Amino acid sequence: MSNLIEERYDVVVIGGGPAGIAAAIRATELGLKTILLENRDVLGGIPLQCVHPGFGLHYFKEDLTGTQFIHRFFERMERIGVEYITSAHVHSIEYRDYMEKVVNTITRKGVLRLYSKTIIYTVGARERTLFEIGVVGDRPDGIYTAGEAQTMMDIYGVLPGKDVVIIGSGDVGLIMARRFALEGARVKAVIEIMPYPGGLMRNVVQCLRDFNIPLLLSHAVISIAGKKRVEKVTVVKVDEGFRPIPGTEFEIACDTVVIAAGLRPNIDLLERLSIAIDPATGGPMVNELLETSIPGIFVAGNALVINDLADYVVEQGEKAAEGAKIFIENSGIPAEEWKPVKRGRNIRLAIPHYISGERSVTILARVAKPEQRVFVEVPEVGYKTFHMAVRPAEMIRLDLSKDALSKAEKSVTIEVKPIAYRA
Amino acid sequence: MHRYRVAIVGAGIIGASIARILSMYENIDVSLIEKEPDVGWGVSKANTAVIHPGHEEDPKSYPLRARLCKEGNELWREWVRELDIPAKWPGELMVFTSDEEEKAAEKYIEFAKVNKVPGVRVVYREELRALEPTVNPDALGAVYAPTAGMISPMEAVIAIVENAVENGVKLFTETEVFNVRVSANRVIGVDTNRGFIEADVVINAAGLYADKISNVVGVDTWFFIKPRRGEYLLFDEDVDIKPTRILHTVPTLVTKGVYVVTTVHGNLMIGPTAEDLPVDAREATLTTREGLEYLWREAGKILKVLPPRSRVIRTFAGLRPEPPNGQWLIKAYDSPWGFVNVAGTRSPGLTAAPAIALHVLEQMRSVFDLRLVKKEKWNPFRKDIVRVRNRSIEEIDRLVETNPDYGEILCYCRMVSKAEVVEAIKRMKAIGVKTITVDGIKFRTYAGMGKCQGSFCRWRVALLVSKYTGVPLESVVVKRGSYGVGDVKLLLRGRAAKGQG
Structure with missing residues (x-):
């Protein structure tokens, strides 16, 4: 029959960002046979491309950049000897019974069938797109999500554009506004549909006010125009019900639109297992050990709930690993x-x-x-x-x-x- | 044996189909000329993707459309097999919700009889619900046409061009025709931005711009094209409302009806609107709030339950080339000798494309008295890119064994591997694409067509383009513009050197 490579584990951690790394470290420390799977060719997830500070204030009691923060965990991983595979894509999860799940994983060496008592799901979030926030008009080049723009700039050294409008004033939007300003781009405005900023107050001050970047509250981008590249956006003022107020439209010339309109937990693989989802978080329903409605499948980090701080994400990863330990020892969470x-x-x-x-x-x-x-x-x-x-x-x-x-x-x-x- | 040099203006579904048919002959040299960087980027790119049965074409007013639509429907069934084009044949239901609409729908039963479209009949409530459980329970019935199908139009154009090039057709991309040269009342070639291309026969399949080409030749000067915009909503493949059949509302004088379909890639799609634009708005593929709201309302008449708005992954619009009175202009001219119009091929142009190609050949034979010799070795087959998606893990494992790049997944949403992207780049180069675009790769591999719309994979695809073409990452072309505007470090260094930093 099939000659797929089969391995048995106590814990398979899916996703090698801060939540997954923390979970894998903790699970290994607790003596569980653990493997960490990462889709990209490097571990680290989003903090790798975060060259700004603000990481680790809770967890390390130090102000670190994302890159420094994640490197601390790399050092720990190495010390403890956590098993991991990069360029590993999880094709599917099979729930066989209470104590046995299978994680089918595509790698450059073939498909692995990883049998595991527990799974810790830490794949993070995805960004909302232009189409989800109802922007109409042309679809030219020069439209990026914040994460994509950040990858381009801080992993590959490519400046996406020069005259930038940012949609959304969450922390991601604010930090990207400063990042563009630091590279000499002109950030024309940050547009926020809510009557208050979406990000932390310290970021509003440090990222916008310090760089004289206008923040337009209760405003929305309704359309984009441009032939080859973005040429302008149309902005409108909105009322309390977020409805555009007729007659308040105006245009902003720009060559780049960055969408920082929020994140959604990435739960595709879990949805296919018919897991219970909380509409408020967009992530799975969990108990205090972050176990989902499917026994032995735990979730942590932005796949659980969109967090403010990577510090919280790490704590959730560790909590899930402790849950996995309790689950294995007691054949379920007592x-x-x-x-x-x-x-x-x-x-x-x-x-x-x-x-x-x-x-x-x-x-x-x-x-x-x-x-x-x-x-x-x-x-x-x-x-x-x-x-x-x-x-x-x-x-x-x-x-x-x-x-x-x-x-x-x-x-x-x-x-x-x-x-x-x-x- | 006399040789004929044929220039086809426009590598959309029509131009490509004609090129494929002409490539069967030993003594025809075909130049397929396209102004865009890739094939199929005009009308073929954004449409409903339905292969119509032919019962909606009035045989009295549009006999040519009626005949070629039905023939095209039959030919596509062969073409999709030969060319490995994603397709399905679920049949369609024209859903009526009132007595008036039922009356209007009955006329298509008559059309079906005259046009000899098989199996067309009216189905009422119970049978309708059995045929399509997702249909609105208020619907009274529908006209059922079992021969309707769906294809992936962009992949069809790509497949046809790959096959045509394999059989000797030469593709010129980024080559814009601005004049058809005529000498002694015969066409002698076309002037392009890349120079003069000699030809004995010039076939105008320029889609939205076909009237401009026709006008420079000076034939049928009454002819013009009016762009008609159609907007669409495309949903996440995880949305569980997936009609098995092709559903649509009853056409009115103004619209051809709104369709609710599940695409060959498993996405729910709703559209189109039908908005006549000014004659010069030939690039106006923008979406509008009003248009999209109209689609939600119309889809509500057909579907029992509408999907949540949050599951829309893309909205887009395409333009259809609407000719005067809806009449296609397909004609070979003896004055000037050698010119052929295939213009204004609005719906059902996609359905009819293979039949139009054969019809054009017949026109050319009779008007130009061509003496054609069939090739001994014409290859009717083309294989699609081998994909990881929709395969069992055992099959994927075997693929990885043949090529480890199949084991590296670049697009999570659509599960597209590095091997597929590399193969797409190779194939684009093979047909003669000069600028390898990220969009071109998207249409060939589906990388970036899932719910994240490329935010996780665009840079990975762009990196591969950079690697395989030598173009710096920031200069890789996405659709028509570059991915970035510069190298961050170079920009900084440049400023520091000038002492401005």
């Missing part, structure tokens, strides 16, 4: 009951989706709209912290102890409550 984490007032998303109450848990949540002077509360367990401001761009992190969580009976609710107005 929990008497899974209690849902509910989204209360002004909470758009929260990770994880289920908790047992038997372990300490870090909850990451995002608000739906910005607010000032609020309490973030979990009423069932008596958790309450004060925040000067909450913004959709910045994840709220709640560290809940096992003791506190044991008080929750049926569920826990995350909610944001304004301080009562004092006259």
Whole structure:
């Protein structure tokens, strides 16, 4: 029959970015037979092309560039001896039974059938495209997603264009605006459909204000024009419902459009296994050890939820590896009951989706709209912290102890409550 | 044996099909001349991709269209096998939702009888739902035409040209014809941006620009082309609404109906709109908000459930060359001797293309009194690029054994390997493409046609183009423009040298 190469593992980690590398290191440290698979010819994922600082402040208590940050993990990998393959593309995942999955992997040496008790899925996100955000008009050259433009500039040294309009003011858009400005390109504007910036405040200041780059809030690019190359974009002001306000259209001449309109968890392989998806995150539903609705398949990093910081991504990778260890030792994650984490007032998303109450848990949540002077509360367990401001761009992190969580009976609710107005 | 030099203006589906037919003859030398860097970049690139049965062509008003459409439908079944072109034959349903529409639809049953299109009949609710479960339950019925098919038009043009070149046709890309030279009332060749090309016969298959070529010759000066724009929505292949049959609304006086189809590559596609543009708007392939909204509304009449808007992966538009009164102008002229018009071949031009090519040959034979000798060794076959996609892992493993580049996947969404991209570059060079474009590779391999629309693979493909052509990465052409504007380090160094940094 078939003479495909077969191997057996405790853990197969799919995706060699920060989440996958952290997961593979931790799993190997825990004594699990682990292999890390990466599609590109190098490990490292997106941080490789991030020459800006802001990485590692939580994890290493140091301000590192993306490249420095990821190199720290390369050193660890080497020390511990993590097994990995690059230029390895996962063709499909087969779920055979509770303790056996197969990861079919295409490599230059042939197709590998990797049998594994667990899988940690860390393939990251993809960028939303022009067509997903409803831009019409011509389709000339000179339109790039932010990630593609960053790869061109910081891996291959190619300047994509000179007069740039950036769609989206998330961190990716802000950082690319500065990156273009540093290379001598003119960033004509950053266009944001929301009434507030989508990225961290420090990035608004350091990337736009310091370079005099205009940020147009409550505006949208509605069409692109150009024969060979982009020649201009048409921008319009939008109302609270994001509908274009007639008569407010104006044009910006440019040769380049960079789309930084957000990321979507890349879950194609999991979707084909009919995994449960959370519409709010676009990623899988998970329990406190980041196990998905399919037993023994864990997910971490931007494939789980779009994170603000690579530091969080690394923590998720490590958490998933600990989950894999518990899963293998107990033939499943032991929990008497899974209690849902509910989204209360002004909470758009929260990770994880289920908790047992038997372990300490870090909850990451995002608000739906910005607010000032609020309490973030979990009423069932008596958790309450004060925040000067909450913004959709910045994840709220709640560290809940096992003791506190044991008080929750049926569920826990995350909610944001304004301080009562004092006259 | 007299030799004939034939110049075909335009390497779209029509020009390519004619080139293939003429390549069967020993004593014809064919020059296929295309202004774009690659073949099929005009009308052939963006259309509904349907091979029509022929029951929608009014035999009284459009006898030629009716005949060649039906013949073309039959010929395509051979051509797709010989040339290994992705195709399927699911049949079509013209869906009616009111008594009025039903009445309008009945006329196509009559057309089918006269045009001898087999199997066309009306189906009502239960049978309609059995034939197509995704159809709107409010639909009263449909005209079912089982011979309708779908192909990949761009791959068809590419396959036909590869086969034609294999059989001796010479392709000139980036060569724009601006004059047809006539001497002593005979055509003697064409003037192009790359010089004069001698020819005894000049065939005008210039698509949207066919009236310009015809006018410089001075024949049928009444003829002109009006561009008609059609916009489309293309969905992610993971969308589970995938009609098995070709579905469309009942044509009206204004439109030919909106189609809802599953392409040969498994993507749901909705379109086209039909918008008449000013005569000079021949590059106006922009999409509009209004056009796309119209498509959503029309598709809602046909489908039980519409896919989520978030699953659109691309919107695009193409132009159709609309002639006066919808009449194709296919004619060989004896004054000036040697000129042939194949102009205004609006729908069903794609369907009829192989039949049009044969018809053109017959016209040429009778008007020019050609004495043609068939080649002893004409190769009717062409094989498609061998792909990783849609293969079992055992098959992929065997492919990798033959060539490790099959084991390196460049496009995740469509699972395209390095071997396929390298093969596409090789084939482009082989037919005579001078500028290897990333878009040309996309049409041959599907790299960049998935949900990320190339954001993960465009640079990988561009790197390979750079490697195999020696063009620096920033100068690799994507569609018509370069990938980047310069080398970051060189730009910085240049400025530092000038003391401006």
